[in-house]
Amino acid sequence: AKDYELRQYETAKWVSTVIKGETQKEAMRQGFWKLFHYIQGKNEKEMKIDMTVPVTCLVKSGCTDFKISFFVPFEHQDCPPQPTDSDVFIEERKAAALFVRSFGGFASPEKYAEEADALARTLRNRGQPFHEDFFYTAGYDSPFKLFNRHNEVWYFKK
Numbered sequence: 001a002k003d004y005e006l007r008q009y010e011t012a013k014w015v016s017t018v019i020k021g022e023t024q025k026e027a028m029r030q031g032f033w034k035l036f037h038y039i040q041g042k043n044e045k046e047m048k049i050d051m052t053v054p055v056t057c058l059v060k061s062g063c064t065d066f067k068i069s070f071f072v073p074f075e076h077q078d079c080p081p082q083p084t085d086s087d088v089f090i091e092e093r094k095a096a097a098l099f100v101r102s103f104g105g106f107a108s109p110e111k112y113a114e115e116a117d118a119l120a121r122t123l124r125n126r127g128q129p130f131h132e133d134f135f136y137t138a139g140y141d142s143p144f145k146l147f148n149r150h151n152e153v154w155y156f157k158k
Helices: 024-039 109-125
Strands: 005-009 012-020 055-060 065-071 088-093 096-103 134-139 151-156
Touching (some): 012 024, 024 055, 024 109, 055 109, 096 109, 109 151
Antiparallel strands (some): 012 065, 055 065, 055 134
């Protein structure tokens, strides 16, 4: 469809942290830095790991806990170094079909929510079953990139 795509993702490992009781913007900031320290060597192997994209944030309806995640690079998928920060963990996300809506610009939590609402409306109108109680935000750009920015919202297909 022109306003969204259906993607199939394979099983993969992500490094994640959950920030509780903050605004989404503050959770993203705190979560990003916890994960950034992990890839800068705050792990059991004291290994620097390349930054990857996207940076995702799990947003659940009516919940103030946000799970922020970095994709573990392909070369570390089999055996990622374990985090030394007790708030950071490696998770394996199962293969899944995702409905994805892309948009540009600087994405605020409000803009992500707006785009997620638009995607949900479109999916409902087209009779596409999806998990409505949560979505992921996905950011692909450094905060220093000013133009041609790429952001996404993801709903899991039922």
